Amino acid sequence: MPAVKQTVDHVESLERYQHGFITTVDQEFAPKGLSADTVRFISAKKQEPEWMLEWRLAAYERWLAMDEPDWAKVSFPKIDYQDSYYYAAPKEKIGPMSLDEVDPEILATYAKLGIPLREQEVLAGVQGAPKYAVDAVFDSVSVVTTFKKELAAVGVIFCSFSEAVREHPELVRKYLGTVVPASDNYFACLNSAVFSDGSFVYVPPGVRCPMELSTYFRINAAESGQFERTLIIADEGAYVSYLEGCTAPMRDENQLHAAVVELVTLDDAEIKYSTVQNWYPGDPETGKGGIYNFVTKRADCRGDRSKVSWTQVETGSAITWKYPSCVLRGKDSVGEFYSIAITNGRQQADTGTKMIHLGEGTRSRIISKGISAGKSSNTYRGLVSAHPKAKGARNFTQCDSLLIGKTCAAHTVPYIEARNGQSVFEHEATTTRLSDDQLFYVMQRGLSQEEAVQLLVNGFVKDVLQELPMEFAVEAQKLVAISLEGSVG
């Protein structure tokens, strides 16, 4: 089994957090703190049209009237929203640029992270290896987007969000905020006011996007937050697979990452959205530092027979608080959610999904695998609901939790709301620890305890890893191993 071999091979080379370095680059910031002026500053920096600024300011006004939610099973000191920078960008000109104009330090950063920004590097890979286009977001701005020309040839628009606002305002205005309204929740509202960059994808009718699209988010600046916004539209009969990765330096302070992702699928369209989240999780001993990952992700399956599949591997962040959801509006639309959430050290995760069945014959599937180790806490929270009109709705949910060690916690909090007599919902959940028998068996074959744990954990999460695109599956597997380092013995 290659998956197992890969893990074992990497055990030797493990480091606690490999992406914790800081890039020294000249940056400019918005004045510290949050006010209407900060919002205007960001909008001006992005050279946005008036309507965009108004939209942001309206969101900011609403945000002021909202209270920070406290229902998740996570605890953290109160966030001082005035003690952070809401905009940080490398000192370069804004907008699309060629790679030669990008600060070499930033290029070196991405090289170190293993993200190919030079198209020829991707091409120089193994013959027949799949291509994938990258939008690289560094703090508050997108530094480069690759393969744009090749994608444009088939009509696919893939660019940074700021560019989309300038170049394709009709599409942005039509869809922005229609899946996650500005006032949806506290963090989405904050994002709507101060979002800086992110990716925009539009796949025209009948087009199957010829390559994987991906965005790589990097927080670099200190005392700053990242508020990106992603909008993906798959028009009728279109297909796109989108990958998202993220890392941050190791810092003693907590940094806020409050993103919003909106997906729209029209008739017969499909979006596959995969995330490998590896923000800095904070110091495993003291719990100091790390990213607060408070993200709103939602897909609106508007079209009949449309499909959205979320796959996430959550290994990083001090606190994760996110529920990638599907609103299954179109007849016979399908939503899927595959998740691996791993917490170690003092990490806290409250994550899951919402499957909201509104249309007839809608189907959804949820597979969630939670692994807790160290002194961490890992909660699956999910909602499955069927509207009276969602005749023939079906859901299958399976959430399994694995506990490694005596000081961690694993919770399962599903909500099931059935409002018609023709829907069928099934849910099952188990909580176990690694079986002594299995460990003994594997160790008897000559593996160390740590290797044995990784082998068994890989088996535990296999169902979800299979759903990831190949490049990500390999990365995810390594991550699983790294995240659990030092969790036994």
Next chain:
Amino acid sequence: MTLSLALEARDLSQLPSRRDEDWRWTDLRGLIRELPAPSPEVTAEISPGPFGDEGEAELLVVNGRVRGDAGLLTLAEGEARVVRLRFVSATAATGHGVKLAVSLAPGAQLTLLESYEGLAPDYLADAALGVRLETGARLERIVLAGDHAEGVSVSTASVSLAPGADFAQTVLTDGARRQRLETRVEHPGQSAAVRMDGAYLVADRRHADLTTAVNHAGTDGTTDQLVKGVVADQGRGVFQGRITVSPGADRTDARMGHHALLLSDRAEVNAKPELLIFADDVACAHGNTVGALDEDALFYAQQRGIPEAEARAMLTEAFIGEVIDRIVHEGAREVARAWAAHRRVG
């Protein structure tokens, strides 16, 4: 935030609302616009309850007032008895609450045949039971909630167990205008055993809420839970079950199952089966299904010449029967079976 606080303080703002996480599906504040007058004392004879003359003694509570000897619920070491405990709401448009203690000394055994009887509409009734079981004590609690369709009723049992105690309950209800039957168990582990079953058969516009919370505080405890529901018309069934395994409560074995049938297009089932686990050497699982009657089984029965309506009734009865079969007290089991058959819904 409880109904009992609201009744005592005569303060509507003490009522739980949808914003309280534990009451999100059973909203009282949105329903009750004003508190009714306190219920009067009733001295009239009350006819026999659903358990008839099963058991040896009866404790009657009418409009929140205890008639008879509340000492029936206190059992000395080694004592054993079967008691009918009847909560009767007899007066329309009034409100009342009552608190009772059940106490079992080491080795005592009590079978509690508990009933809720609504004789008039529009009442607000609150009942709180405090239950304590010492080592080796055993309580089987069988609850038949027969509230009035227009009544609002909340019953809360807080159970605390000593090591080696055995607590088993089966709660059966057909709902009310709004009704909640809640059980909270402090489980010490150490060979104490808990079984917490329930069934709701809800039709018309009735609402039934079965809520349970078990906290495993020590090692080697077991909890076994099976709850089933059948909802027809515009009925609404709610199940909230929480199993917590505290740090150090190793070798806990906790299993929870909730299965519901929806028999109409406007019926509603809301469920929240929760596991909160703070210890690693545990075996915990829950399963939850919501769906319609099995069309294949229905077809099979009809093929054998059983009319559709009867086939449906048979299948729902068999579905609920699994819960009733687990009742240990034979007389109560038969009463429960008859009750379920009589309340066929759909």
